[in-house]
Amino acid sequence: MIALKTLIFTVLVPGTVLLYVPHELRSLSSNLPIFDIGAWRYIGLLPFILGFAMYFWCAFDFTFKGRGTPAPIDPPKHFVAEGLYRFVRNPMYVGVLLIIVGQCLFFQALVLVFYAAFLFAGFHAFVVFYEEPTLKRKFGSTYVDYSTIVPRWIPRRRPLPKSHVAALTRRCT
Numbered sequence: 001m002i003a004l005k006t007l008i009f010t011v012l013v014p015g016t017v018l019l020y021v022p023h024e025l026r027s028l029s030s031n032l033p034i035f036d037i038g039a040w041r042y043i044g045l046l047p048f049i050l051g052f053a054m055y056f057w058c059a060f061d062f063t064f065k066g067r068g069t070p071a072p073i074d075p076p077k078h079f080v081a082e083g084l085y086r087f088v089r090n091p092m093y094v095g096v097l098l099i100i101v102g103q104c105l106f107f108q109a110l111v112l113v114f115y116a117a118f119l120f121a122g123f124h125a126f127v128v129f130y131e132e133p134t135l136k137r138k139f140g141s142t143y144v145d146y147s148t149i150v151p152r153w154i155p156r157r158r159p160l161p162k163s164h165v166a167a168l169t170r171r172c173t
Contacts, residue, residue: 006063009071014055017119018099022112029111041106048102054095057083072130079139081146081168086159089152093123127152142168 059070061083066076070092084091097116104112135143146168150160 002063002067002069005071005074006059006069009069009074010055010059013071014096018096022100022103022107022109022115025111025115026107026109029109032111034108035110037105037108041108044102044105044107046102047098048106051095051098051100051102054084054091054098058085058092058095061085075134079142079146079169081150081160081165085150086162086165087150087155089147089150090123090127091155093127094153094155097123124153 061080062068062070062076065082066078066080068074068076068078088094097120100112100116100119103109104116132143132147149164150156
């Protein structure tokens, strides 16, 4: 049941943010100039594919390790500090932004640069003013400790050691 809810959320919310809105923005701005990068535009496929892989990896971890969904109304019940969460606190949002950047490059659409900036500002505000306070209330010192050693947006060069992850998750069970 949780997997089905994750799938429905993914189709409705990220599907809208990542596919429908960029398509509409490109359609509405078709008379705006593009930045022509020629064949280099195919480099945009790298962040696009990487971003999708990141999103689905995180959604899998939320669903099967956290026993919840990516939706804020049905979040994971268990603290998730595994997988990509060993590198950065918000890998799902980073993945979403990479997808938009990839589309921006591939479609050479300047409007998507502004959309990516708008999304980042929204994600940052949501994380700082809602998610982090909620996680601090729900998981207490476990989340506080995690947030002091794992960065919010720029990934660590080395993952959080598995012994740290085990200690953090053990404190929440």
